[in-house]
Amino acid sequence: MRQGKHSIFWEIIALGTLILGLSFLGVPMLDAVLKPSPPHGIVIRLNIVESSGFDPSVITVKRGEPVKIILHGMDVSHSLVVPDLGIDSGPVEPGKEKVVEFTPDKAGTFVFYCGTLCSVKHHFMRGTIVVEE
Amino acid sequence: MSSHVVEWVSVKNHSALVALTLMVVILATGLTLPVFGQVYKADSQPRIIDITAKRFEFTPNIIHVNAGESIIFRIRSEDVTHGFYIDGYDYHLEIPPLSTVEVGPMQFNELGKLKIRCSVTCGPIHPFMVAEIIVEPNYVLPVFLVLTAGMFGTSVAYIGTRPKNRMLGISTEKELDILRIKVIGPVLKKFLQWRGSNYALLWPNLVIFMIVFASGFVGNPTGNLNFSIAVVWILWFAAVEFMILLGARLWCTLCPLPAFGEWSTRRRLYGVHRLKKWFSLGRKWPKQLDNMWIGALSFLGISLIVPWLVTRPIISGLLFVGLVSIATIMHLVFTKRNFCRSICPAGAYIGYHSVDSLFSVRSRDKGTCDKHIAKECMQGSPNGYGCPWLLYPGGNNDNTFCGQCFECLKSCSLDNMTLKLRMIGKDLPSIAAKAKGKFDEAWMGFIRFTLAPLYMIVFFGPTFWIKDWGNMSNVYGANWPTIGLLTPTPNALSNWLGWAVIVGGLSLAVYPAIFYGFSWLAKQAVGEVKQSAKDLFLSFSYALAPYGMTLWVAFALSLIMVNWAYPLNALLQDPFGYGWHLAPIDKFTWSPLLANMLPYIQAPVIFIGLAFAVNSTYNIGMKLFEDHSKAMKATIVMGVLHFAAALIVMFILAG
Amino acid sequence: MSEVKKQTELIENSALKDIVEALRLQYEGYSITRDSIVNPLTKVVEYIYDAHQAHLTNKEQCSYAGSVLVDATLEETHRRFASDVAKANKVYLAGIKLANLVWRRLDEVTQTQHKTPFATLGQITDQIVEAACRAML
Ligand SMILES: [Cu+2]
Ligand SMILES: [Cu+2]
Numbered sequence: 001m002r003q004g005k006h007s008i009f010w011e012i013i014a015l016g017t018l019i020l021g022l023s024f025l026g027v028p029m030l031d032a033v034l035k036p037s038p039p040h041g042i043v044i045r046l047n048i049v050e051s052s053g054f055d056p057s058v059i060t061v062k063r064g065e066p067v068k069i070i071l072h073g074m075d076v077s078h079s080l081v082v083p084d085l086g087i088d089s090g091p092v093e094p095g096k097e098k099v100v101e102f103t104p105d106k107a108g109t110f111v112f113y114c115g116t117l118c119s120v121k122h123h124f125m126r127g128t129i130v131v132e133e
Numbered sequence: 134m135s136s137h138v139v140e141w142v143s144v145k146n147h148s149a150l151v152a153l154t155l156m157v158v159i160l161a162t163g164l165t166l167p168v169f170g171q172v173y174k175a176d177s178q179p180r181i182i183d184i185t186a187k188r189f190e191f192t193p194n195i196i197h198v199n200a201g202e203s204i205i206f207r208i209r210s211e212d213v214t215h216g217f218y219i220d221g222y223d224y225h226l227e228i229p230p231l232s233t234v235e236v237g238p239m240q241f242n243e244l245g246k247l248k249i250r251c252s253v254t255c256g257p258i259h260p261f262m263v264a265e266i267i268v269e270p271n272y273v274l275p276v277f278l279v280l281t282a283g284m285f286g287t288s289v290a291y292i293g294t295r296p297k298n299r300m301l302g303i304s305t306e307k308e309l310d311i312l313r314i315k316v317i318g319p320v321l322k323k324f325l326q327w328r329g330s331n332y333a334l335l336w337p338n339l340v341i342f343m344i345v346f347a348s349g350f351v352g353n354p355t356g357n358l359n360f361s362i363a364v365v366w367i368l369w370f371a372a373v374e375f376m377i378l379l380g381a382r383l384w385c386t387l388c389p390l391p392a393f394g395e396w397s398t399r400r401r402l403y404g405v406h407r408l409k410k411w412f413s414l415g416r417k418w419p420k421q422l423d424n425m426w427i428g429a430l431s432f433l434g435i436s437l438i439v440p441w442l443v444t445r446p447i448i449s450g451l452l453f454v455g456l457v458s459i460a461t462i463m464h465l466v467f468t469k470r471n472f473c474r475s476i477c478p479a480g481a482y483i484g485y486h487s488v489d490s491l492f493s494v495r496s497r498d499k500g501t502c503d504k505h506i507a508k509e510c511m512q513g514s515p516n517g518y519g520c521p522w523l524l525y526p527g528g529n530n531d532n533t534f535c536g537q538c539f540e541c542l543k544s545c546s547l548d549n550m551t552l553k554l555r556m557i558g559k560d561l562p563s564i565a566a567k568a569k570g571k572f573d574e575a576w577m578g579f580i581r582f583t584l585a586p587l588y589m590i591v592f593f594g595p596t597f598w599i600k601d602w603g604n605m606s607n608v609y610g611a612n613w614p615t616i617g618l619l620t621p622t623p624n625a626l627s628n629w630l631g632w633a634v635i636v637g638g639l640s641l642a643v644y645p646a647i648f649y650g651f652s653w654l655a656k657q658a659v660g661e662v663k664q665s666a667k668d669l670f671l672s673f674s675y676a677l678a679p680y681g682m683t684l685w686v687a688f689a690l691s692l693i694m695v696n697w698a699y700p701l702n703a704l705l706q707d708p709f710g711y712g713w714h715l716a717p718i719d720k721f722t723w724s725p726l727l728a729n730m731l732p733y734i735q736a737p738v739i740f741i742g743l744a745f746a747v748n749s750t751y752n753i754g755m756k757l758f759e760d761h762s763k764a765m766k767a768t769i770v771m772g773v774l775h776f777a778a779a780l781i782v783m784f785i786l787a788g
Numbered sequence: 789m790s791e792v793k794k795q796t797e798l799i800e801n802s803a804l805k806d807i808v809e810a811l812r813l814q815y816e817g818y819s820i821t822r823d824s825i826v827n828p829l830t831k832v833v834e835y836i837y838d839a840h841q842a843h844l845t846n847k848e849q850c851s852y853a854g855s856v857l858v859d860a861t862l863e864e865t866h867r868r869f870a871s872d873v874a875k876a877n878k879v880y881l882a883g884i885k886l887a888n889l890v891w892r893r894l895d896e897v898t899q900t901q902h903k904t905p906f907a908t909l910g911q912i913t914d915q916i917v918e919a920a921c922r923a924m925l
Contacts, residue, residue, distance in 0.1 A: 007404035014332055014402035021336055024343035027708070028351050034713045043712065051354055051615045072712030075355045075610055076255055077214030077229070091214055091229060094254035095358045095702070095720070097712060117230035118213055119608075326868075407835070409852050410842055504873045507855050507880045512848075514855040546858050547876060548869040 036097075041068040046078035046092055046114070049121040054080075054112075057127035063107045069100040081115040082129060084108075091116050104131040141307050141556070152291035153302045156744060159283045163737040166276060167730060169244065179203040179238035184249075184264070186228055187211040188256050188608050190597035191249060191264035198241055199269050205237035216252030219266065221729030225252050225722075241266065245273025245787050247729060248593070250695070257356050257444035257610045258600060260367075260696055265595045277736050277783040284740040285776040288747035292768060295761050300558040300748050308559075310497065311552040321552075325539045328516075329403055331386070339389045342453065344708050349450020353710025354610035354618075356444040357699045360708035361453075366443035368700035371689035373483065377682060378557075381490035382483055385536040390456050391472055394464025395521065405515060411468050418471040425573035428481025433580050433640060435478050437633050440591070440603035445611045445619065470521045474534050485577045487532040488560055489679040489745075494526065494535055494542070495553045502527030502549060510541035510550065517543030526550060530560050533574070557679055558749050562756035565675035569668065576641070578677035579648065582778075583640035585684035589785050593691050602632035648674065648774065655770040659763045672757055673771050676749040680775060683742025684782065687735040695725040732786040739782050746775040803885040804916065808923045810882035811861065813875045818865045820924055828860035829917050832883055836890040837909050840898075850887035857883030886916065 035043050045055040051074070061067045071080055073094040080089040085104060092098045114125035185192045186208055198204055208217050210228040217226040217236065221243070228234045241247065251262035291301070298306050312322045324330050341364065349361035356362035376383045396402050398413040441448045456477070463472040473480045496502045502510070510526040513519035517540045520526050524534060526541035527549065541550045568575070591599055605625035609618035621629070652670035656662075664672070698721040705716040714720070727734075750771045754764030811825060818824075832853050839849040858879045862870060870876040890912055897908045 007401075010329060010403040011401060014329070017332075017336060018339070018402060021339040022343060024340045025347050027344060028347050028711075031709075031711055031713075034715070035711060036714055045712065047354075048609075050609060050618055070712070073254075074353055074358070074710065077227075077253060091227070093214070093227070094355060095707075095710065116214060408838055408842055408844065409849060410839075410844055501873050504877070506877045507851075507858065509855055512852060512855070514852075515859045546855070546862065546870050547873060 036070065038068060038070075041070055043070045043072060044080065044127075045072050045074050046080075047074045048076065048078075048119040049124045050119060051075065053125050054114075054127040058130065059127070060130045060132060061104055063104050063131050063133055066101065066103045071098045071100065072096075076118050077116050078118050078125070079115040080112055082110055082112040084110040085129070087112075088115060104129075107131045107133045141304050142302055146294045146296070149291055149294040149296055149302065152287045152294065155287045156284060156291070156301070156740075159280050159287065160737040160740055163277070163280055163740060164733055166273065166733050167244065169272075177203075179205045181205045181207055184208045184217075185211055186215040186217070186251065186262075188213065189251070189258035189262040189600065189604075191251075191262070191595075194264045194595035194597060196249075196264065196266045197269055198266060200242060200244075201240055203238040203240050205235055205239075207233055207235050209233040213255050214253050215255050215262070216250075218250045218252035218725075220248045220250070220725060220731075225724075227253055241268045243268050243729065245271050246732065248595075250725070250728075252723060254355060254357060256608050258440070258604055259355075260357050260444075260699070261592045261600060263593055263595055271787070273732065274783065274787040277732075277787050278780060280736070280740065281743065281776065281779045281783055284743050285747065285772060285779070288744045289769060289772060291744075292748060292751040292765065296748075297755075298752075300556050300752070301744055303556045305556045305559040305752070307555065308493075308495070309554040311554055313551070322542075325542050325552075326516075328405070328543065331538060332403060334387055335389055335392060338387050339392065342389045345453060346450055348703075348709050349446045349453065350613040352446050352612055352708070354446060354612045354615050355710060356446060356610055357696070358703075358707070358710035359446040359610075359612075360703040360710075361446045361449045362443060363696075363699040363703040364708075365449060367692055367696050368704075370443075371693040373479070374682065374685045374689040377483055377486045377490055378686065379491055380537075381487035381492045381532045382480075382535060382537045383492070384483055385473060385480065386538060388473075388479075390453075390477065391460040391464065391470060393457065394461035394472070395470070397461065398464045398468050399518070405513070405518060407515075409513065413464060413468040414466045415468050416466050418467045418475065422475055423471075424475065424571070425481050425485065425577050427476050428478055428484075429573060429577040429580055431476065432478035432482050432577070433584075433637065436580075436584055436636055436640075439588075440600060441605075441607075441619070444604075447611045447613055447616050447619075450613070469523050470536060471523075473536055474522060480536075481577055482581050484533045485574060485581065486678055486682045486685075487535075488564055488675070489557050489682060489749075490532055491554055491557060493532055493553045493555060493559075494537055494539070495529065495551065496527045496549050497551050498549060499528055501547060505547060505549075507546070509544040509546055513540075514544040514546060516546070517541065519544065531564055532560065533564070557745065558752060561675055561678065561749055562752040565672040565753040566756040568671040568675065571671060575671050575674040576645065578674045578681060579645045580640040582677045582681040582684065583644045584636070585681060585688055586778075586782050586785055587636065587639065588688055589691070589782070592688075593695075594785065599632065599635070602628040603636075605629050651771055651774040655767040658766040658770050659758065662758055662763065664757055669757070669767065672753050673750055673767070675753060676746045676771065676775070679749055680742045680746035680778075683738050683745065687738045687742075687782075690735060690738070691731050694731060695728055696723070697721075697726060698723045735786055736783065739779055739786075743775055743779045747772045750775075800889060800916075803882070803889050804919050804923070806878075806882040806885050807916075807920055810875075810878040811920070811924065814861045814870075814879050815865065822921055822925065824861075824864040825921050825924055826917050827864060828857055829886065829920060830913060831860045832857050832886050833890050833909065833913050833916075836887045837894065837906075840891060840894045846888075846891055850884050850891060853887035854880040854883035857886070889916075 037043055042059050047053055047055060071089055071092045073092040073096055075094055077091045077093055079091050087102055089098050089100045108131055110129050112127050112129055182196060182204060184206055208228050210230050213230055215228045217228060224236055226234055226236055247266040249264040251259055312318045345361045345365060348359050352359040373384055398411045400406055400412050460472040511519045520541060521538055522534050522536045605621045611619050649670050652673060653666040655669055656666040702720050706720050707713045751764050751768040754767045758764050835853050835856050858876055861879055893908055893912055
């Protein structure tokens with residue numbers, strides 16, 4: 001029972017660390033904090049349409065302000081093409097990032113899509129970029 | 134200390150020394166084989182080889198080239214972006230969808246076989262998208278076959294010198310009391326007798342399990358970018374094989390699966406509950422289930438879904454949730470570690486191979502334990518619980534069901550429990566001799582032994598159809614929100630049945646039947662003995678414990694050396710495949726480590742396994758018959774089967 | 789009635805003899821104080837009281853109480869381990885005897901309900917522990 005002398009103390013310590021350990025279950029919720037997002041940066045995750053396509057698929061930017069889009073590949077190679085703004089990221093490998101920087105010079109709503117064949121529903125992989133005045 | 138070493142390894146017999154030396158020469162030859170590669174002169178006119186890549190195969194999947202021949206590969210992707218990587222060559226090519234990329238001219242001066250691997254994640258089965266280049270003339274295969282024969286020959290020659298209680302020249306009787314080694318011993322003892330040690334060892338894995346759950350359900354659907362796959366099925370799966378060798382059931386010390394149940398029944402995380410009162414129904418686990426059958430079959434069951442399990446995060450997530458739930462419920466009903474003893478698929482195979490570990494938890498002096506009335510290692514004391522694995526640790530001689538929770542080190546008031554280092558195969562003969570009726574462990578051995586080469590073919594072989602059958606032709610990764618993508622088509626299901634028949638049939642029926650055939654022959658060769666062919670079949674099956682372990686070590690080597698970057702990135706940078714950068718360093722690029730050397734490392738590992746198998750069979754035979762010539766005859770018959778198995782693996786590695 | 793009482797006394801005396809003998813052996817080479825007798829014995833009695841109150845089974849708990857005594861006596865001499873099996877066994881068996889004794893008394897009390905178990909506990913402790921102290925000091 002020697003070990004029992006401080007046992008309540010140690011049980012509480014253990015319980016504390018147990019709760020700390022279990023709390024790691026919630027780490028995905030820290031995504032907003034832990035994903036790399038530099039100033040004026042927007043992270044878009046590239047998934048096949050069967051999962052969730054462009055994530056997010058609607059982004060809003062301001063005319064004349066520089067934009068930095070960080071593309072992160074999730075499953076297979078994709079790319080980001082905005083014909084109206086003359087943007088083509090080129091293929092983004094899964095697990096890697098590509099940064100697209102531009103300054104929109106006209107306002108409006110533009111369609112962007114994936115330029116790299118990625119699944120049978122590849123042609124539905126689309127999104128919109130809203131350039132506000 | 135040095136005199137100890139001399140005692141352990143001293144080989145008194147000259148012919149035994151010669152045989153052992155030859156074995157070392159054979160191992161060294163295998164390891165240094167690539168040195169004999171030769172530089173050929175390139176032809177003037179390069180040959181163009183067209184390859185198509187589509188998920189998850191290269192066609193052609195086996196490419197024969199002549200040594201020195203000048204080659205241009207023209208690779209076309211038929212679906213998504215793939216990569217093209219040849220072991221040992223620094224080409225990381227990207228093949229965009231529906232386009233063709235050329236590489237070369239290049240020439241191959243290697244002796245044998247090289248693997249082409251996809252280097253751009255193209256879907257769940259991507260890490261196992263493999264083709265082979267065979268450089269003709271392929272000297273490696275015949276050399277490997279000859280070396281295998283040499284190893285078999287020298288092993289038989291070695292046991293012909295009547296080595297008594299030895300495994301390849303090293304005494305199986307000597308043991309080293311780890312807790313009495315200078316400096317390390319006392320520190321380790323202090324740590325293990327501290328009540329918090331189990332919790333402290335387990336806690337990091339608790340955190341890892343939480344991340345496994347989370348990533349399995351909501352992480353990146355692509356396996357190799359997801360913690361639950363990369364860390365569990367690449368890092369852990371490989372590491373466990375080495376853990377068994379060096380630490381027996383060390384994983385069971387660290388495993389969080391049954392922890393919630395155990396803590397609940399004890400109502401304690403750290404200490405020993407003052408009253409011996411369990412939070413549990415306290416039912417008795419049925420005796421007819423107190424064996425390895427369920428564990429062995431659940432390991433086989435897992436193998437039936439393994440192409441999905443090791444590539445789809447959600448399947449892993451669900452499996453672990455299921456295992457934790459079963460383990461917890463079983464603790465609340467049966468109190469002790471019946472889940473770990475009888476149900477856990479990993480527990481079953483880890484336990485089976487652990488009899489051949491270098492490590493054990495044993496009493497210092499069995500006499501003391503026999504005389505000690507209290508048997509605190511069984512009933513517990515204020516300092517530690519009675520063996521949760523339902524053993525009598527003081528008299529234990531078998532690692533199979535010792536989960537190394539170290540409670541007996543804590544509860545023993547006579548300081549009689551310790552950790553011991555010993556030679557592989559110390560306890561095997563006596564365990565094998567008592568095998569009567571233990572079909573469960575025999576079949577565990579067959580399942581493990583058959584699946585190792587099968588996994589080599591399925592995961593790192595060029596044959597696509599077998600991967601595709603197991604994978605049910607599915608091209609999607611999946612987490613919880615996308616689990617619907619895994620819905621199989623009827624056609625895929627019928628293919629999967631074919632896969633199940635192959636995996637189940639080979640391991641449950643075909644190989645055991647062949648093994649029985651050889652046991653029957655061994656019985657005929659031995660002549661008049663009291664054991665039946667069935668007895669020999671069960672007893673000799675234990676030689677698969679060390680042999681199977683080495684096959685899995687060989688498989689684990691290819692798993693980790695090729696794919697080490699995935700688990701490292703998941704651990705350090707981006708557990709959920711969301712694009713995080715937790716550590717302030719660059720992500721590791723996937724680049725296999727010494728992959729072109731793999732066969733030359735794997736083959737010697739298997740040679741050692743063959744020697745273990747032969748020597749173990751002989752030791753088991755000696756225990757059974759107590760007669761050298763009978764044991765020798767039986768060993769030669771069973772040895773032929775083990776030799777044949779090694780030859781088959783050589784074809785897989787180099788053919 | 790007197791027959792039963794005699795038997796009980798006999799058991800108590802033999803238990804006391806065993807305890808005294810076991811403690812003497814266990815404390816060989818160490819100074820024996822009142823504390824080193826009172827503390828371990830009290831721990832066993834308290835343990836059995838708690839186990840009895842929790843309706844646990846006699847055999848298992850009394851056997852465990854033997855280990856409680858071993859551990860408590862070691863603690864009194866600031867040792868982690870017992871020096872030899874023979875001594876450890878003696879202490880262990882004495883602990884079991886003591887535990888059984890206490891258990892039986894508690895059984896009686898709960899059946900007859902003349903006194904509360906707790907009061908009995910105090911009585912037993914007083915009797916046995918005092919007797920042990922008288923014999924040893
Ligand atoms: Cu796409
Ligand atoms: Cu690919």
